Amino acid sequence: MHSLCMLSMSAVNALKEGNQKRHVEGAFLFAVLLHFKHIYLYVAPAYGVYLLRSYCFTAVKPDGSVRWNSFSFVRVTSLGLVVFLVTALSLGPFLALNQLPQIFSRLFPFKRGLCHAYWAPNFWALYNVLDKVLSVIGLQLKLLDPSKIPKASMTSGLVQEFQHVVLPSVTPLATFVCTLMAVLPSVFCLWFKPQGPRGFLRCLILCALSSFLFGWHVHEKAILLAILPLSLLSVEKADDASIFLILTTTGHFSLFPLLFTAPELPIKILLMLLFTIYSISSLKTLFRKEKPLFNWMETFYLLGLGPLEICCEFLFPFTSWKLKYPFIPLLLTSVYCAVGITYSWLKLYVSVLTGPPVGKTKKK
Known part of the structure; x- marks a missing residue:
């Protein structure tokens, strides 16, 4: 799937004269x-x-x-026709069998709860933890009635609907509004302050990250939708390289709970170390004449992943908390990585909003 996405991005970004037809190819691939x-x-x-x-x-x-009088109905029709034909071919059989409602209920699982079984490291992970902390404080101060607190917990690692105790409970509509508000600035920049193909990639990455951070029932693997296209930008500018390294390190680390068996432990740690060390050393060499890729705060944060992994994988299993609080390693991993991913999103947004517009050539 990701290779098909790369092909689509490559076709859409073909802006040279004579390659306009590749936009239709890119639309078809997408x-x-x-x-x-x-x-x-x-x-x-x-x-x-x-x-x-x-x-x-x-x-x-x-x-x-844009010149408003240069709008081409032929071109917009060609794009619409391509998308319509692909959609008709894909969903036509289900429409004929009256199975579309079942398909959509599977594609958009609004009844499965705000978070996936393994928390995605996004804004809602931080929101859930804050609600948990406030509920504990409320119980200690006797501000909350223990009998009114639901026994089912967001931290149980199960797919379930859940009502927050102190903070307002989150609905699918609320997550949609939050996602929309997070996406809109990048889309507006893409329209009103064009930055060429790089601007398209940055907008695409911000759309992926915004949906990951604020979406409903987000899968932790969805972070790859932002990491892969960001790798294309990482060799262009030192700032993009810094964002890429922070995002890819925290994003890959957040996937560790999915590989939970003992034989997978050394494999995932070794692969993570090899990729991270190679990426950092290569990009540092590429931008050696510019400022350091990380400031002290970013360095301290990334180094903190090491102690976190030691605590979760090697120390916690031997404590008495393992049976009573089995969710703690997952909670710590999700919350810690959510901080890094949110920081990367904010840092990329700042670069997009403050970057100068480019691409003022007239198209024929």
Whole structure:
């Protein structure tokens, strides 16, 4: 799936004269990708806005804004037709058998609860922990009635619906609004302050990260939707390299709970170390003439992953808490990694919002 996504991004970014037809190819590949894995809806806003601006409008003004009279109905129709045909081919049989409601109920599991069984390291992990801390403090101060606190816990590692104790409970609509508000600034920048193909990639990454941070029932593996395209930007600028290293290190570490058997332990640690060390050394060499890739705070945070892994994998199993609080390693991993991923999202957003617009050439 990820290779198909890379092919689609490559086709969409073909801006050289004579390659306009590759925009249709990119739209086709993304439509196919979307019907293979619906999670790529996360990045659909970036594709839609970028294709509309760079393909459906055939000319721009000297200041970089589009010429409204250059809108091509032929091109927008060709894009719509490609998407429609792929959708019809994919969903047509289910529509004929009256199975679409069942398909959509499986694709959008609103009854499975806010968080997945293994917490994704996103904003809601931090929100859940804050609610847990406040509930404990409330019980200690006798501000809460113990009989009114639900026995089912967000930290049980089970897929379930859950009502928060102190903070407002989160609904699917609330997560949609939060995601929309997080995505909109990057989409507006892509339209009003174009930065060329790199701007498209940054918008795509921000759409993926925003959906990961604020979406409903997010799978922890969805962090790869942001890590892979960010790797393409990491060799362009030192700031992007820094964001990539922080995001990829915390993102990959957050997947460790999925590989929980003893034989997998040395494999996942070794692969993580090899990839991380190689990535950091290579990018440091590439940007050796520029400022350091990490400040002291970022360095301290990344080094903290080592003690966290030792505590979760080697010390905690031998404590008396293992039977009573088996969720603690998962909770610590999710919350710690959520801090790094949120920081990467904010840092990338700052670079997008403060970056100068580029790409003022007139298209024919």
